[in-house]
Amino acid sequence: MQTPFQLYDYFKISIIQDKIENVSRNLNTLLVDFALKQKELTKVDFKKICSTRTIPYNSNKVKFLLFEPATNLGSTVFFPNFRDGWYTAVYNYTKLRNKNAYQVGFTIDDTKKYPAYFFSYFYKDKGQIAERRVHAIKEDSKWVFFSGRTPLPIEDTSNYTRRSIKDRISNEIIIGYLKRAGYDLTDQNFYTSAKNAILFTN
Structure with missing residues (x-):
């Protein structure tokens, strides 16, 4: 099985700290306007989300994959066919369900236009969802760095x-x-799912 690091020139992946059953049910409710269909998969297959090296910025057809890593029971990976990792879906999930989540972005081929690296963590702070974010993006010929909110204990500042x-x-x-x-x-x-992975499409 190939991982996103082997398949794509850039990708974003999210880890929602909630069981796959909850994430599946709650995303169905949150994204009801998309009239999503779901199919269980016995194996995690990222090619079902995007079969080309470059994940599109916008796609006419919505696809995303959920799986609960065998190494991290109780957490769910969210992998969509949107280049931004479907930021709003992850943010709104954490906001509405009071769950924490990581969303990270990796550039594998930095010769491509606009290479970028993202590290985000959504968490509850004083009753509101906050986001700790660090990123570096190359815009034209210049790299831009951003760091927002208090660093996490896992970071090396x-x-x-x-x-x-x-x-x-x-x-x-x-x-x-x-x-x-x-x-x-x-x-x-x-990348091995402890339970059946779930493919969502519209």
Whole structure:
């Protein structure tokens, strides 16, 4: 089984800290206007979401995959066919269901236009959903760095003082943060679902 790191030049993946049964049911309700159909899969197959190297910015057909990693029971991976990782769906889920979630973005081929690296964590703060975000994006010929809200204990803030902006956050740094949080994206078993994966389409 190929992972997104092997399949795509850039992708975003979210980890929602909720069981797959809850995420499936709640996303069906949240996204009711899309008239989604769902199909259970015995294996995680990212190619069913996007079969090309480049995930589109916008797609006429909605697709997303849910699975509960064998290494992280009780958490659900959300992988859509939107280049932005369907940010609003993840944000609204955490807001409406009072759940925490990570959303991270990886660039595999940095020769492509606008390479970017994202690390976000949605969490409840004083009754509201807040987002801890760190990103670096290349806009035209210039790298832009952003860090918002209080860093998490899993972060190494010394990274953010590096002279080169593109070195402040990278695939390796993001993977390291998630490992500290208990999610090892380098472990093949992370992409093996403890229960049937679920494919949603409209």
